[in-house]
Amino acid sequence: MGGHLSHLKPEQHSNVFVASCGPVRGNLYRHGEKSVDGFLGIPYAKPPIGELRFRKPVMADVWSKPRDCFEYGPRCPSSGMFYEKIDLKNQDVPDEANCLTLNVFRPRWQSKEYIKRPVMVFIHGGGFELCASRDYCDYSLTGTLPLKDVLVVTINYRLGALAFFSTGDETCPGNFGLWDQTLALKWVQKHIASFGGDSNNVTIFGQSAGGVSVDLLSLSPHSRDLFHKFVPMSGSAHVPFAIRTARNQLNVSLEYALNKGFTGSGSIELFEFMKNLPVEKLLERTGFEHSASGMVSFGPNLDGDFFPKPLEELRSEASKKPVMIGMAEHEGLLFAFTDPHFTTADEVLKKKIAAEFKEDVVDNPAKVRQDIFEYYMNFNRESDEKKLVAYTGDSIFNAGVILAAKSLATHGNNVFFYVFGYCNPDGFGPIGGILPFKVPTHCTELRYIVGEGVYSKFEPSETDLKMLEYMTTTFSNFAKYGMGGYLSHLEAEPLPDILAASCGPIKGNSYRHGDKTVNGYLGIPYAQPPIGPLRFAKPLPADDWTDTRDCTQYGPRCPPSGFGNEKGLLVLPDVPDEATCLSLNVFVPGWESKEYKDKRPVMVYVHGGGFEVSSSREFCAYSMSSTLPLKDVILVTMNYRLGILGFFTTGDDVCPGNWGLWDQTLALKWVQKHIASFGGDPNNVTLFGQSAGGACVDLLTLSPHSRDLFQKIVPMSGSALCEFAMRPAKLQAGVFDDMLPRLGFTGSGSKEKLEFMRSLSWEKLTGKTGFTYKQSGWMSMTPNYDGDFFPKPLDELRKDASKRIMMTGIAGNEGILFAFTQLSEPHSNYSELLKNWIALDYKQDNMDNLESVRKEIFDYYTKDIPKDEDTMMRRTAEYVGDSLFHTGQLATAESAAKYGDDVWFYKFDYCNPDGFGVVKDALPYVAPTHGIELRYLFGDGIFSKFEPTEEELKMLDRFTTMFANFAKYGNPNETGSSKWEKYDPSRPGRHFRISYPDCEMVDEYCGGNWKFLEEIRKKNKCFQANVYGKKL
Structure with a gap:
């Protein structure tokens, strides 16, 4: 194997670099006009042997004499069923005592952007039983991310039995590999500044089992505050091999000990046997197979220490971070056909399902297995081989990665979800000979991030080099900025004081911009939950409250639906919520205004999205706080009901529609009632919006129900006279008549339609059904001329409306x-x-x-x-x-x-x-x-x-x-x-x-x-x- 620059050799520095861990000598890697320093094999923990085997690691002592850091440290010893099955040829000799090392690669030039550079810490994969940081060619790695002006750290951690053996109790709780990773992150916090890294801007990323580790580290209270952004690649806490119960991991550990000659009983005897087992015995391949579900023997477990609570509870408690998470397009290909006992695709499919679903993870496993087999065999794919690939990828990686993205978004993290869909079919090496087709699969993306071939030596084509440039730019940008708005890499500070707003006491954020600050209050409910009898009805104002409300996170988006949603106009991983989506956000300048003594002008923004998608949470709060609020105005943004939930109509008085416009109107009434307690002037309100939001702004100007709730308007790229802005009631009802049968409606009449639509879950209402419509126009779910919100034609309403000032374009x-x-x-x-x-x-x-x-x-x-x-x-x-x-x-x-x-x-x-x-x-x-x-x-x-x-x-x-x-x-x-x-x-x-x-x-x-x-x-x-x- 090898990286694309593995034929090059670095220069060894004779100069000593004085790091806070101790003086070190390192390598120089030249890349055109730029150079990168590399310090390899730096010990971060004391040798995990003797009394420290199967114990939490202890930080390495600092040293005073110069240490040569020219070569990678030795790998950690491997063991377990995955290790037994994956025979990586010609590997160097592991060393239990000296394997807990890390490597630091730092740009050598003076950065124009940073005094302290962002730090990226990589955790390797290998099913918790294989691999090491030394598997990535150092010269090739320095030609990737470090050239993007970030500092890269790679680490070793204990593997297999030495890392994850457990007695299922306090005698030996396990998870030592995770404790190793945590200690490495503590080392980064303590020492990376002396290498020029910013300990307050650390991104951890990892792939496969390394991706699982990254996600798990974001949950544990022992590790989650040691970094600021994370990237789980092709792995998460939700994939099936990520974690076992303590009892199940004990059973695997006991089976392994028995295989190695254990004859005793009880936790202490089991622990002593494994503690004294020579490492050479661990490395012996004896044909070990465990009886539990899954292909990996040794991995994390719910130990009650590293994980003191269930994972979902830990997720809800963890501080919110930017996350980039994803997978390769066909993860299962690599694993589907590499079994040496491969027979036929359908037989291997049965075998893999049986291995994943045993009595330890499901009740009635025979029925579950049969259901899964039939689902995939009946799935509309071209061949049994593709069905096998689909199941293998879905079961091992895809489902768990998607679940993690949803969970992360649900709990308030900014999530950026990707699927890696590129490969060079000539880059599979010998493994390509056993694959029926060549598509992006597990590990394909790594060559474009760290320059290493994984399956074969990386010999990049011109297109490969462009993809490497794209991926390293994407990953380094995430580490630098966190994606999204230009200030999305910054984290808001909690405001120390509670605001006694007229709606109720609230706790908000502080966003710093030089010598000015902006206060942000996010996710403030302005309406009662629009569910039950309030679905497809005018919204009711939210009740005031007396207990302090946490308003530091955006509220959930409103569920999207309609033709634009069907076409994937805006696909985001966070989970919408019908009940709690009607919220708004207030950004208030935090300084005393010289121009406005008591009340600042207010600007209220209505988002676009074709009346079907998007939300106020699409706009990074930190970035937004640096724009209009710094001009001495208060900014309000809002959510409103979308798609079916926002604009369903029967074309008559039974369900006249326009619920999204009624929501916006209620939000404006909230502003009139409460904005003064935030320092805003209810008599100087400017309403502005873009696209469908611009159309809404203009329509709100016309309706007698809303037009007197503001003084100035800015419809941007959308207005009441754009042809997409409105349909006649009869035609808009016709759009829904086309949709109703796809949702299962078989009745007739307006009342039956309304009752049926109220009976469906919002997930059913907003699910993709292949819906199309025959009416003219690009948008399916729009406002309609209902006779209520719009009691007269629009031109008459414009004529009747009080005169105001408009900016439009x-x-x-x-x-x-x-x-x-x-x-x-x-x-x-x-x-x-x-x-x-x-x-x-x-x-x-x-x-x-x-x-x-x-x-x-x-x-x-x-x-x-x-x-x-x-x-x-x-x-x-x-x-x-x-x-x-x-x-x-x-x-x-x-x-x-x-x-x-x-x-x-x-x-x-x-x-x-x-x-x-x-x-x-x-x-x-x-x-x-x-x-x-x-x-x-x-x-x-x-x-x-x-x-x-x-x-x-x-x-x-x-x-x-x-x-x-x-x-x-x-x-x-x-x-x-x-x-x-x-x-x-x-x-x-x-x-x-x-x-x-x-x-x-x-x-x-x-x-x-x-x-x-x-x-x-x-x-x-x-x-x-x-x-x-x-x-x-």
Whole structure:
């Protein structure tokens, strides 16, 4: 085997480096203009022999004479059934006494970003019975993560019987391998600063059994506060081999001792026998097999010490951390076909199921095994081999990793979930000869993180090197920043004082930004749980409380559903909760305002997501606190019901719908009632939102139930006059009529429909069913013209509404994001794609002379232009942007101005082309598009982690100043400036172009296409019914 740089040899330093553990000499690894120092084989524990065998490790003494740290320390001795079956050839000789060592790799150049560098600690896998840190070529490893400006530590820990032997009681409780890892982390906390590492920014990561260890370390009170972020890869506390009960581990340990010649009885005799067993006896392969479930003999157990409580309780108690967790796409391939006694796939499948499910883990194992076998054999896969791979991966890794992601998210951690789906089919070496196909499997990702081949020597292709660059960047970015917002790597401090808010006493967070702080109160309930008779009903205000409420974590998201959810518009691992999702968050400047003596202006944000997905928790709290609140305004964000739960209607008085809008209205009433106790001014409230959130903001401006609860509005990239914003009640009820049979409804009538929908669990309601709908429009679950929230057509309501100040606009190229990523209909070229989009927007429900209108639109967008693919691609993106956003947003500005509102109209025309992340791969070109402005408003990435350049930070300051000025004064211009002119209906399309370094007033708006589409909208029956009350 070997790493991709294993042919190189490091230079040995003669200079002595004075570390706090003692003076050391190390290696120099050169990589072009950069170099990395490596200090190998540093002892972190005293020899675990004699009285320290089967005992917690003791920290190594510091030393005074220089120690040569040029070579890896010896591996720890292996033992157990997994060790017996996996014969790793030509391994070096282990050494029980001297194996507890670690290795430090540090960048040698002066960092431009850090005084103390972030630290990444890697825990190797090997089924708790095999492997060592020395299995990773040191030269290759230094060519990966350390070149990303992080310090990397790798460790050894005891394995097999020496690490996890247990008598099931206090005589020998086991888990010594985990105690070793914990001591290594204590060593890092104590000594890593002397190597230039930041002990307050430590990320632990591990793969397979190393991934299990990482997750378990995050749970134990003995270890969980020794690091700040973690990455369990292809392993977690929930995989079946992660942990046994103490009794079951005792049984395995006893079987092993009997195999080695034990003839006594009782815990003390058993302990003494194993304590005195020569290490050579442990290394002997005797054909040992245990009778318990699972392929690993020796592993962690619920000992009552390292794990003083059940794991789920420990998870709920642990401090919240950023977590990146995932697996390879086909984990099971590596294990499915490597059995030397392989017969046929279905027979091996039976054998593997039998090995995993025995009497120690399930009742009625015969029936459970048969059920599992039948499920996988009947599963729609191409071959028995693939069924075997699916079961093997699901049972050993996949199910447990997914369960861990859900558990972590449920308990408040920020979770980033991945599936690794890349491999080079030429990189499997000899093992490739026994595999029926070659796909990403267990350990594949390691070569792209540490440069080591695992199955074979890593000889990277050009594509492999690009993947290595991508993976090491992703992992180092997580270690540096924690993903998400640009300040998501920072942790809030608990506020020492309780806020006596008028809703009840609350405990919040403090977010520090230089000499300013912002206080955050998260997850405040504003409504009673919308369940039982309150499902599909107007929300009721939450009761006030008297006991202090912990408001340091975001509340759960509302369950998503609808066509966008079916298509995976936004897939996140945290678990939603219907009962407790109606919460809001308040961010309050923590200093005394010079401008506002008692009450600051308030800005209330309504998130987007097509009325079906997303939540307020998508925005990193620390990053958000550094944006608008630093401009001396109070910021409120909210959740509201989504999809079916937010917009289900029977089209009549039985269930009129629009529940999500009623939720938003109640949140605004909460602001009016309670925001003064947070220091906010209820008479100076600005409501703003983006996309579907922008449409909601404009709709709330029109309804007599909500329009007097705020003073200024900012609908961004969405408004009441965007065609996606609303359907007539009858047509929206038709969308749900298409869905009901998929949920099992067989009745008739509105009352039966409502009763049926209330009877279903939210999991059933929001599960994916393959739902499609025949109505026009890209969104399935939308507000409807119900006669209650909207008692008149929208144009009449606009006319009736009290006059207010509006700022509204679009991103420069709204359609790019949607045109090439959101339509699943097949197309062979961009002309076909354009036709598909037109066909989606205009169907028989909203258009007479359908084919003629579709042709008219297609001809308009394709006439007098070259018909090459690049031009057609750009025209398709123009049409999608024009039809979804551009035309409706301008129409809203015109309508508001016509009825007396002051309007400020803009186009956001700035982006960093490197800020699109993986979305960039799906786009034929990049430009400012839908959602891009949010990163400069909230400091969060949207498409990818926000890692702002110096110029982007200037744009963030500019954009937040505009929004804060609008909220404070009703004018977004900088003080003393009049560069941005108010919207003038006599000059339609004239707008303020927001960019960097220059902003300017521009007359040309979206190529004038809006004029053509305005004429088409006059023929749109649904639009005319909603806006002007015309009969369908």
